Amino acid sequence: METFLRYRDGENVYLAPDGTRSLYTGDMCPAAEDVQAEIERIQTVLDDLAAEIGATESWTHPKARELDTISFHHWLREQSDNEEACRNIGIFIAGGMLTKPAHAFSALQAVLMAASAGPFSNLVDDTFILDRRVVGGMQSVSRTMARELGDDVVKLNEPVRFITWNDEGATVKSDGLEVTAKDVILAVPPNLYSRISYEPPMPRLQHQMHQHTSLGLVIKVHAVYETPFWREEGLSGTGFGAEELCQEVYDNTNHNDERGTLVSFVTDEKADEMFRLSTEDRKARILESISHYLGEKALEPVVYYESDFASEEWTRGAYAARYDLGGLHRYGPYQHDPVGPMRFACSDIAAEGYQHVDGAVRMGARVAEQILER
Incomplete structure (x- = not known):
């Protein structure tokens, strides 16, 4: 797998609360x-x-x-x-x-x-978290892993519906498969644990803990243009504005693509407001916000795509689960505890790399080591 540096040449844009537009370089x-x-x-x-x-x-x-x-x-x-x-x-x-x-x-x-x-x-620090991208997109990581493991290991379109378990192992059932194993890893966010039925049921603590986690809300927008016009104007494509509908925007142009792609985000209560609009009105409002950073050319992409994570059955939000007020110190000590043969591994309960790919990898390694040491 190959990676490439995120484009960051040129000046960034800052929109002050009163709408004043300023150009800057650096982190602040x-x-x-x-x-x-x-x-x-x-x-x-x-x-x-x-x-x-x-x-x-x-x-x-x-x-x-x-x-x-x-x-x-x-x-x-x-x-x-x-x-x-x-x-x-x-x-x-x-x-x-x-x-x-x-x-x-x-x-x-x-x-x-x-x-x-x-x-x-x-x-x-955009050189720390957002420094590199994967050629082919992050989905190519999952696809490469699945290809190497093979179709006899990775079963697509088989969501788990039922787990029967005891201290010796478990039987896991989907609509078309039944698998018996000594160990089970639930590698989904905590808000999806309850989509599975368990026999016997999860312990009381698990039931309570999982009810105190939830994901946020975000509309992720990709706008594709004939060319990355902002680069020609000496801009990096990066912009921030705490009061803007789109609070951040980045150059997300694909590797070796002659076209230009911007990615932007509408979150939490601003996303609530957008979902009350028609599709066309929402698109117009979002593109208008992006244009406040990069000018009127941003109003006319050749491709416009919204990702609504909250409507997707196997995410139901973004980017990761977190506890409500008072939940982290109350339930955090128990979030990694296994239940019989079942262990939990996802970036939502990671320490380092929380809600990032790095955290997911760390959690996978942690749980694999625990199983091997049994």
């Missing part, structure tokens, strides 16, 4: 001096908390309950009365990562998000 948006100072100060506080609490067992920290019972929105405003700074910090974790309003998850969950990448600084 060109906000007013007082806003910039507050952003850097709050970022340092988050970096310190991430280092102190860590990603592995955040619920064991003495501040865990305190941070888990206050929303990230309110915690930010306890740190600063500079609203623009709070919103700019919030965009990276609320809109950009957890795809929920900042009032819907805890400060501890936000610290975990930061710690999973190292410090918070890495979340805003």
Whole structure:
């Protein structure tokens, strides 16, 4: 498999709350001096908390309950009365990562998000998380793995419906298959655990824990143009605006493609608003928002495609599950515990690499090692 560097040559675009458009380079948006100072100060506080609490067992920290019972929105405003700074910090974790309003998850969950990448600084560093892409897209990774494993191992269109289990093993049933095994790995997000029926039922703790997790909401938009016109204008295609409908936009042009592709996202309550519109009105509003970053040429793509993860049966949201207020310190200690022969492995319950491919790989390796050591 090959990878290539994400395009980042040229200047980025920042849209201030009043709509003012500014060009900049580097990681930090060109906000007013007082806003910039507050952003850097709050970022340092988050970096310190991430280092102190860590990603592995955040619920064991003495501040865990305190941070888990206050929303990230309110915690930010306890740190600063500079609203623009709070919103700019919030965009990276609320809109950009957890795809929920900042009032819907805890400060501890936000610290975990930061710690999973190292410090918070890495979340805003486009050379750390968004540095490389896979030729052929991420789906080519799954397809390559499936091809190497073979059709006798990977069974498509066979969602698991029923698991009968005891301490010695389990029988797993789909509509067309029945498999008996000593070990079972549930490699789906926690919001889908309940789509399977279990005999005997999952323990009470599991039932409660899974009800306290949910995914966020995002509309992912790809807009394809005859050429990457923004590059010709000296722009990278990257843009941020905490008050914009599309809070972020990136150059997502495919490898060796002469056309240009932009990817953008509409999240949480803004996505709610968009889904109340007709398809054409929603498209017009989203393209208008992208044009605020890159000009009127963005209004006329040759291809426009929306990914609605919440309507897909086997995701029902994006990008990963997280606990509601108070849930992380209450249930986090038990989220990796096996139930009989069943183990859980997904990026939603990862420490390092939480809700990213890296976290999924780490969880797969962790559970495989546990099984081999039995």
